[in-house]
Amino acid sequence: MAHFQENAAMKGDPKVISDLNEYLSFELTGHRQYLLHAGMCRHWGFERLARIQDAYSAEETQHAARIIARILMLDGVAAPRDFRPIVGAPTVPEQLALDSELVGGAIVHLRTAITACEQSRDFVSRDLLREMLDDEERHLYWLETETALIDKVGLENYLQTQTTT
Numbered sequence: 001m002a003h004f005q006e007n008a009a010m011k012g013d014p015k016v017i018s019d020l021n022e023y024l025s026f027e028l029t030g031h032r033q034y035l036l037h038a039g040m041c042r043h044w045g046f047e048r049l050a051r052i053q054d055a056y057s058a059e060e061t062q063h064a065a066r067i068i069a070r071i072l073m074l075d076g077v078a079a080p081r082d083f084r085p086i087v088g089a090p091t092v093p094e095q096l097a098l099d100s101e102l103v104g105g106a107i108v109h110l111r112t113a114i115t116a117c118e119q120s121r122d123f124v125s126r127d128l129l130r131e132m133l134d135d136e137e138r139h140l141y142w143l144e145t146e147t148a149l150i151d152k153v154g155l156e157n158y159l160q161t162q163t164t165t
């Protein structure tokens, strides 16, 4: 039984746990920022954008839940350093820019954290963060595509296409 207990308790590398907590901060910030942007878009009548922002907010909640589970599995404490104030950007282009900034920061952090996981041979955390990186790269691609569309067709024309889903 002692043997079983030794294997059951997995001590994670403190650096990996710290990196997971840092990503958790991005997730919780994103969750609230996109929720707020969704509400503002809906209030302005841009239902298509509101639904997409709702979906991204929900995605960050799912990411956060998986990160918390991993931290606990590593016998760590889930303690996000989440002091970032949430301020909804006042226009759609500014929302897209603010979200791009956050997602871009998360991507930079994830790439560093994935390397740290490899160095400590924590391949499960590495694979988890790779999945998150895949989602965040898609997220950034969506933000950049919408921004490019606004530049191409003009803001008024773009917003007219956002009122239906």
Ligand SMILES: [Fe+2]
Pocket: 027, 030, 059, 060, 063, 132, 135, 136
């Ligand atoms: Fe995420």
Ligand SMILES: [Fe+2]
Pocket: 030, 056, 059, 060, 103, 135, 136, 139
């Ligand atoms: Fe995201």
